[in-house]
Amino acid sequence: xxxxxxxxxxxxxxxxxxxxxxxxxxxxxxxxxxxxxxxxxxxxxxxxxxxxxxxxxxxxxxxxxxxxxxxxxxxxxxxxxxxxxxxxxxxxxxxxxxxxxxxxxxxxxxxxxxxxxxxxxxxxxxxxxxxxxxxxxxxxxxxxxxxxxxxxxxxxxxxxxxxxxxxxxxxxxxxxxxxxxxxxxxxxxxxxxxxxxxxxxxxxxxxxxxxxxxxxxxxxxxxxxxxxxxxxxxxxxxxxxxxxxxxxxxxxxxxxxxxxxxxxxxxxxxxxxxxxxxxxxxxxxxxxxxxxxxxxxxxxxxxxxxxxxxxxxxxxxxxxxxxxxxxxxxxxxxxxxxxxxxxxxxxxxxxxxxxxxxxxxxxxxxxxxxxxxxxxxxxxxxxxxxxxxxxxxxxxxxxxxxxxxxxxxxxxxxxxxxxxxxxxxxxxxxxxxxxxxxxxxxxxxxx
Amino acid sequence: xxxxxxxxxxxxxxxxxxxxxxxxxxxxxxxxxxxxxxxxxxxxxxxxxxxxxxxxxxxxxxxxxxxxxxxxxxxxxxxxxxxxxxxxxxxxxxxxxxxxxxxxxxxxxxxxxxxxxxxxxxxxxxxxxxxxxxxxxxxxxxxxxxxxxxxxxxxxxxxxxxxxxxxxxxxxxxxxxxxxxxxxxxxxxxxxxxxxxxxxxxxxxxxxxxxxxxxxxxxxxxxxxxxxxxxxxxxxxxxxxxxxxxxxxxxxxxxxxxxxxxxxxxxxxxxxxxxxxxxxxxxxxxxxxxxxxxxxxxxxxxxxxxxxxxxxxxxxxxxxxxxxxxxx
Numbered sequence: 001x002x003x004x005x006x007x008x009x010x011x012x013x014x015x016x017x018x019x020x021x022x023x024x025x026x027x028x029x030x031x032x033x034x035x036x037x038x039x040x041x042x043x044x045x046x047x048x049x050x051x052x053x054x055x056x057x058x059x060x061x062x063x064x065x066x067x068x069x070x071x072x073x074x075x076x077x078x079x080x081x082x083x084x085x086x087x088x089x090x091x092x093x094x095x096x097x098x099x100x101x102x103x104x105x106x107x108x109x110x111x112x113x114x115x116x117x118x119x120x121x122x123x124x125x126x127x128x129x130x131x132x133x134x135x136x137x138x139x140x141x142x143x144x145x146x147x148x149x150x151x152x153x154x155x156x157x158x159x160x161x162x163x164x165x166x167x168x169x170x171x172x173x174x175x176x177x178x179x180x181x182x183x184x185x186x187x188x189x190x191x192x193x194x195x196x197x198x199x200x201x202x203x204x205x206x207x208x209x210x211x212x213x214x215x216x217x218x219x220x221x222x223x224x225x226x227x228x229x230x231x232x233x234x235x236x237x238x239x240x241x242x243x244x245x246x247x248x249x250x251x252x253x254x255x256x257x258x259x260x261x262x263x264x265x266x267x268x269x270x271x272x273x274x275x276x277x278x279x280x281x282x283x284x285x286x287x288x289x290x291x292x293x294x295x296x297x298x299x300x301x302x303x304x305x306x307x308x309x310x311x312x313x314x315x316x317x318x319x320x321x322x323x324x325x326x327x328x329x330x331x332x333x334x335x336x337x338x339x340x341x342x343x344x345x346x347x348x349x350x351x352x353x354x355x356x357x358x359x360x361x362x363x364x365x366x367x368x369x370x371x372x373x374x375x376x377x378x379x380x381x382x383x384x385x386x387x388x389x390x391x392x393x394x395x396x397x398x399x400x401x402x403x404x405x406x407x408x409x410x411x412x413x414x415x416x417x418x419x420x421x422x423x424x425x426x427x428x429x430x431x432x433x434x435x436x437x438x439x440x441x442x443x444x445x446x447x
Numbered sequence: 448x449x450x451x452x453x454x455x456x457x458x459x460x461x462x463x464x465x466x467x468x469x470x471x472x473x474x475x476x477x478x479x480x481x482x483x484x485x486x487x488x489x490x491x492x493x494x495x496x497x498x499x500x501x502x503x504x505x506x507x508x509x510x511x512x513x514x515x516x517x518x519x520x521x522x523x524x525x526x527x528x529x530x531x532x533x534x535x536x537x538x539x540x541x542x543x544x545x546x547x548x549x550x551x552x553x554x555x556x557x558x559x560x561x562x563x564x565x566x567x568x569x570x571x572x573x574x575x576x577x578x579x580x581x582x583x584x585x586x587x588x589x590x591x592x593x594x595x596x597x598x599x600x601x602x603x604x605x606x607x608x609x610x611x612x613x614x615x616x617x618x619x620x621x622x623x624x625x626x627x628x629x630x631x632x633x634x635x636x637x638x639x640x641x642x643x644x645x646x647x648x649x650x651x652x653x654x655x656x657x658x659x660x661x662x663x664x665x666x667x668x669x670x671x672x673x674x675x676x677x678x679x680x681x682x683x684x685x686x687x688x689x690x691x692x693x694x695x696x697x698x699x700x701x702x703x704x705x706x707x708x709x710x711x712x713x714x715x716x717x718x719x720x721x722x723x724x725x726x727x728x729x730x731x732x733x734x735x736x737x738x739x740x741x742x743x744x745x746x747x748x749x750x751x752x753x754x755x756x757x758x759x760x761x762x763x764x765x766x767x768x769x770x771x772x773x774x775x
Contacts, residue, residue, distance in 0.1 A: 208632075208656060211629060327573035327591075329572075
């Protein structure tokens with residue numbers, strides 16, 4: 001007929017999870033040319049013509065591909081830790097179809113040329129969607145604003161100084177104020193650095209027993225409270241990245257009720273671990289902000305359940321052995337998380353803290369809405385970025401099998417339930433470990 | 448969490464663990480056995496011939512990443528009196544300054560087959576980390592603000608010998624810079640295990656958060672804190688560890704928290720005074736009080752320190768398992 005071959009796939013017999021329509025039901029999803037053509041319980045395979053590839057999902061969960069809004073890579077500058085290629089592979093293996101990279105590379109992404117470099121390198125890899133934030137201030141020094149307008153036009157999804165707080169109130173005020181011109185997002189690492197001081201873990205009995213300098217939980221809420229005042233003063237869109245304390249969640253809930261444009265995320269380790277994870281000086285559980293008390297951990301789960309916390313981001317930070325096999329004070333903070341984000345979050349579903357849709361929303365629609373991305377939903381016309389996973393299959397976290405170059409996971413050896421079966425980006429399978437296996441396990445079948 | 452159990456074998460060893468990394472995690476019989484054995488060495492050290500052969504053929508390495516005179520000398524003497532070969536390594540002569548990591552250093556020393564490593568380090572937990580990487584026994588001679596177990600043991604023995612009784616029921620007031628003190632933490636654990644009542648006396652800025660959860664009674668008023676105390680342990684104000692302002696001035700600190708005869712009146716009339724050294728005279732303690740022969744145990748602490756370290760070395764060497772039977 002002379003027409004271009006059209007790629008059409010039907011994912012049948014799937015437990016469809018769409019937080020946008022609050023759908024959690026068995027059904028089918030049709031993909032054509034990399035976009036979702038239709039989906040729902042009433043879409044039947046029988047009605048299809050025979051030019052559809054049929055994937056029998058065998059009752060497993062089909063959700064929008066995960067969107068990880070906080071990833072640190074080593075490219076440029078620290079390619080021995082992680083490249084955009086290895087980060088993309090790790091993401092695909094973890095069911096993540098979109099990542100957003102922090103600007104604190106070497107050099108720091110604070111001008112258009114560097115942003116374009118990262119975008120070009122990510123496009124060359126081409127496995128998943130890779131976006132970037134740009135530095136909020138030049139060299140992330142917290143002093144002078146970076147070229148917010150030009151960087152925004154070049155595709156920066158938001159502005160942040162990465163793991164550093166924007167500590168100066170005047171700088172934050174101007175950032176919020178200036179960013180209103182472009183409607184772009186200002187992302188804060190919410191920790192008052194003066195109060196953190198030399199602290200390396202949460203303040204309290206455990207820190208005192210270990211002889212480690214503590215960080216009070218108040219350091220987080222203080223910064224957020226200050227920023228809420230500035231947001232009310234200046235306007236703008238503010239995002240608190242990694243909210244970990246009950247007090248901070250309360251302040252954000254109130255600010256939202258007051259109509260301020262504030263959003264926040266947390267990370268899987270704040271759902272699954274508390275400060276007890278660092279006893280015996282376990283540097284693999286050293287993170288910033290630090291793991292908190294059990295009360296705070298439970299507050300984070302409640303914040304996710306009630307929607308105060310909009311998103312879960314992995315806060316993936318690759319670290320090599322040399323920066324972790326050190327005395328606790330000297331060890332670098334950070335954990336890899338792309339490949340454990342889904343199963344660790346599912347723990348909270350299995351133990352009843354979250355519903356499946358609440359968890360999936362925080363991993364997909366939540367970040368998509370904050371960042372203005374089209375994915376994160378199973379809507380007609382949306383990109384066919386999908387993850388097919390089995391929420392129940394048991395396993396153990398094995399960092400040696402990670403695609404990420406670094407294995408610094410605090411979850412090593414942890415029993416988990418849930419496994420990614422297939423990751424689809426733009427209609428194409430980018431992670432498909434069971435592709436060659438028998439159809440009854442949910443593999444590709446041609447009708 | 449500080450030590451690992453060995454399989455129980457008869458006869459009962461002097462110590463159940465491969466390493467001595469801290470007091471936390473020990474039980475009362477562990478401590479009593481070490482103190483009883485130390486007692487033997489205190490008496491032996493007062494005789495002319497102080498030499499024993501328990502460590503003959505064994506190598507002890509003193510690995511000090513932080514400056515120390517008394518603790519290092521004390522361990523050196525202890526090792527030599529037990530007949531061992533003792534080598535001192537301090538940070539200024541080692542390759543640490545050339546960028547070698549702690550683990551590299553541990554592996555290098557391990558390859559030389561020492562029997563005991565005595566380690567001091569400025570970071571809490573550094574000695575644990577090192578102990579995980581070597582085949583020999585490790586004694587923590589002070590890690591950051593975490594623990595200094597042999598100091599607590601010698602403090603306990605000093606009290607026991609002076610009073611001629613155990614520590615049960617004694618009121619022990621630990622005064623001063625608790626936030627930066629590993630001695631305080633080890634003593635809080637040890638005194639509590641042995642049945643003493645422990646008080647912490649310091650301004651709030653020098654009390655670490657959650658200290659009350661360790662079973663300690665906290666006082667910010669020195670005289671209240673010393674009320675009816677049997678033992679007063681003074682701590683050195685660790686100005687070198689302090690980043691930022693914890694107390695307004697030395698003058699004010701001495702006035703409010705320095706131990707002088709006036710404040711001492713609040714304690715029991717026969718209350719005893721201790722200090723792990725080195726003392727800042729006129730900062731946390733009045734010179735005359737420190738030198739008061741009837742009240743101050745400070746010199747005895749030093750003497751007994753050697754004996755306690757001898758007992759600890761003996762304990763670890765006598766419980767050592769085959770080198771391939773790693774602790775974890």
